[in-house]
Amino acid sequence: MNKKDFLDFLNQNILILDGATGTELQKRGMPGGVCPEMWVIENPDVIMDIQKDYINAGSNAVYTCTFGGNRIKLSEFGLGDKVVEINKKLAQLSRKAAGEKGLVAGDLAPTGRFVRPFGDMPFEEAVDVYKEQVKGLLEGGVDFFVIETMMDIQEARAALLAVKESCDLPVCVSMTFDESGRTLTGTDSVSALIILQSLGADVVGCNCSTGPQDMIKIIREMKPYAKVPLLAKPNAGLPKLIDGKTRFDMEPEEFGSYIKEFVEAGVNLLGGCCGTSPVYIEQIRKNIEGLKPIPPQPKEICAVASARKTVFVDANEPVVVVGERINPTGKKKLQEELRQGMTSLVRQFAVEQVEKGADILDVNVGMPGIDEKETMVKVVELLSSITDAPLCLDSSSPEVLEAALRIYPGRALINSISAEKVKIEKLLPIAAKYGAAFILLPLGDAGVPKSAGERCKIVEEVFNEASKWGYTKKDVIVDGLVMTVSADQEAAVETLKVIEWCTQSFGCGTIVGLSNVSFGMPERAWINSAFLAMAIGYGLTMAILNPSSDTLMSIKMASDVLKVKDRNSKKYIEHFAALKSDKPQVVEKKDTASPVEKVYDAVVKGDRENIRKYIDDALKDGTEPSIIVDKYLIPAITHVGDLYDRKEYFLPQLIQSAETMKEAFGILEPLLKKEPVDEKGNKVKVILATVKGDIHDIGKNIVGLMLRNYGFEVYDLGKDVSAEEIVKKAKETNAPIIGLSALMTTTMLEMREVVSLVRQEGLNAKIMIGGAVVNADYAKEIGADGYSEDAYGAVKLASKLAGI
Incomplete structure (x- = not known):
């Protein structure tokens, strides 16, 4: 089925999916402990009967029985070399069962391993694992793909790219969220939607983990930002043990009573997950009669997302601060670290900027003497794990940007694409492939236009090219290109004209880097500050600056209040309360932290790279090993646990801190016994x-x-x-x-x-x-x-x- 026909159907109809497969197989004789995929191939009539029952109950589509059909899962049964063969046969069985009445969805599911940067599986290995499975499903004749029950946004991205790079069939991606509304690795529903639809998913949704009531809430959260149809496959309530058997607590009639609410919330594809059967699907069919789907009607707003946070860029939103410090230009220590393959200062700059109010982090590692692509990938993986702030990828190299975009578990912002021929021809296709938003730099092969009018003309030219790749004005942020007033006193005025035109006429976001405007002038901070206030007044939506500048951040906060972007002045009040209470502690921590305090911080921040140095320094400073453990390591990991309990940390941070703790104990092992021990001093x-x-x-x-x-x-x-x-x-x-x-x-x-x-x-x-x-x-x-x-x-x- 081609994408147009698929999406046209979803605009007019609710597509009814099937229900649970595993439990139905077990009801019909599949024993425990076997490979479900191979058992089905050996007992084909069972799966065909199940899927025929679903079709007869009202399903428009059935999933192939390939949930564990990837190489990693099949290898556990000695079948890792038969991936293509197994998936092809299972798809053919579903094709035969569905007949002419139903569609067949090629089912891709988790491998059981986490993908970098949240785990140890290389990203390209994950893509290859899924491509192998996709090949078999394509040979078996599937109509579209469903990537389901995903707990890790990075693994979902790998599977999505595997499908998109293998065929043009429609592809749906379905995440699974816990009761807090996040995946196991901490991705919220809106961020998952932004990331996946930007990367090219034709449908996004959720399945498993919850019953209908909680899943409706997730669909409601997604709908305002959804450019694509939404999918839901809830469980039949919660599992309970009744008369020695496991049953779900929601009967088919109650399950069916939620169908209208699902449609009103914005669902376009609806089925069942754990505990559901053909009887539940029949209830969907009965309750869906006469209901029409709500087509996607997304808010017109620019969204940039990390794996755990979305930042919205819009004239009605607070001004977005892009932290500028992760850039080796003029920073000798950072340059030396990057040459040595170290990332301590990158980590420090990232944490400090976010603590000071940066919403997005600009990442530039371009300098002589390093492999820029390798370094950029390393830094992007690090930042994806240690901070929730989305990233702005800053490089002039198409190869570097593609490598970073491919492995970034979010929707990045590219800095930047101009009218220069090489940028248009090479960067636009890359940006579009990975769904990145981008900063539009209004300059061409002839250089920087002096007047605002000439810059605005270039903006229109570049956008016209970008629109051919599916970009809207809300995916583009125009850089006003401020030049120094010491060379041309009209420079700032021309930039303000560009900002005003973009805001009032063209309809896109704007950004400026502040430092250029004052270059060569005395007391530069005053010019930078005044220019920021003026630019915000003209409609500026983003600013690249050093968030450690209290003056600039205070002007930004005050401007948000005056332009009614900070409701009840909440952020403004928080900002100045923090300035008064936190500043002495921040200075003291930065300048005089002792070695053991650095050990504590390293565990809390998951800084495995530096833990050995800090422990060595603490030992040289005369601190007893037992003191390091009892007073710093254990309290640090306990604090990490508290952060995890409060949902301020998620699984990636938890694992990083635990790995750092493990490294620390390994260093101290010759000097003390590890905790925990029993009453005889032995490890538990x-x-x-x-x-x-x-x-x-x-x-x-x-x-x-x-x-x-x-x-x-x-x-x-x-x-x-x-x-x-x-x-x-x-x-x-x-x-x-x-x-x-x-x-x-x-x-x-x-x-x-x-x-x-x-x-x-x-x-x-x-x-x-x-x-x-x-x-x-x-x-x-x-x-x-x-x-x-x-x-x-x-x-x-x-x-x-x-x-x-």
Whole structure:
């Protein structure tokens, strides 16, 4: 199916998707612990009957049974060399089942590993993994693609690029959000939408994790900014254990009662996830009759996003501050660090600028003596992990910009594209491919036009070219190109005219770099400050400046109040309260932080690169190893946990801090015993396993990583582990804690079997459980000693159960 026909259908109709596949397969005989994809190939009639039932119930499309059909998942069953073959056969089965009545969606799902910068899998490896699967699905004749149940925006981007670089079929991307409205790696629904639709997703949405009521809220959050149709596949409520069997608590009729509300919220594609069956799809069909979808009607506003935050640029929004300090020009220390492959100053500049109020960080690493592309990629990966601020990628090299855009887990701003022939021909296609917004520099091959009129003419010329690549005026930010008034006293006035024209007539955002205007003049700060205030008055929406300048930031805050962009003067009040209370501490921290204080900060900020130096300095300074651990390392990682609990930190920051903590303990190991230890001074042992019949292990793997980084000795038995194997290992190691994981409603019952056998064998081990389908009530019901909803909670629970 071509994209036009697909989108035309969605503008007029609600596309009904199918429901759950895994639970239906198990109902019809698929045993636990097998490879679902291969079992279906060996028992083709089962999947065909299920998908025919969905079509007959009202589904317009069914998903291929390829959720675990990628190389990484199939390799766990020794089938990694049969990816194309397996996906082709499964697509053909769905094609036959759907017949002429239904469409077939090629299903791509998580690999079970996190992609850089949030994990260890190289981005291109992830793209290649998905391309291999896409090849098989294309050969099998799918009509479109669905990338589903994504917890990591970077993995979703890799899968999306894999599809787009393989074919022109429509592609939908569906993220999974927790009760806080964020993915496991911290991406909120609006940022996910901005990133994915900019990168070329034809449909964006959500599935799994929640029931209809919570998912409707996510759709409502997305709709005002959605340029594409929206998809929803909620669970049938929450899982509960009833009469020894796992059931979801929402009956089909109640599920169907939410359908009208979904459509009114803005859904264009609707189906079911965990716990749903053809009966639930029939309820969608019945309740959807007579309803029409709401076409995308997005707000006309420029949005730039990181993996965890969206910044809006508009005349009605506060002036956006772009921090300018990550630039080696005139910074000898930064130049030397970059040549050595170090990033300490980049990290410092980023954190300081964000703390001072930068909304976006400009990133420029161009200088002689380095590989600019390699350095830019390294810096972009670092900044993507340590700060929520979106990035403005600043380079004149098309190769550098493409490398950075490809791996950036957000929607970046490019600085800049001009009317110069090489920029138009090489940069516009790159920017469009990755969906970046860009700064338009009104200069051509002949140089910088002196008058505002000539600059405005170039703006129109460049935009006309950009519009051919799908750009709107709201995707473009015009640089007013301020020149120095010491050489031409009319320079500032001409720039202000450009800003006014862009705001009042052309209809796009504007930006200026302040430092040029005062070059060569005495007391430059006054000229810069006055020019900023004047530019804001003419409609300026963004400014490139040093946010450490209290004067410039104060003028920006005051201007937002006077132009009614800061409701109730909230940001203004916060800004001046911080100036009065924080400034002495900031100066003291910067100038006189002791080595052990730097150790603490390194753990909190996940600065693994410098932790060894800080510990060495602390030891040379006479601080005892035990003091470093007890007074600085442990309080630091505890603070990180608190930040995580408050949703100020997310999984990437948590892992970075834990890795830094692990590095620190490794350095100190010859000098002290690691925590945590039992009463005999031995490290506390923990056995981890995903229970029998369950092949999902990403959550367990994260828990294992965190426990190790906190000093526990972990025995990870893997997935699909029987109760007998778990008990055998517990006896062998005498481990005081057993951790069990289950992600499937059909396998959570196996946890009870493990608890029962542990007690039957007379072991004193404490048992903790976790996983998407279980909760604290279930832990009590089966006799477990505790439940944790996330990795850091598991560390706290293990410490409590071990009595440390």
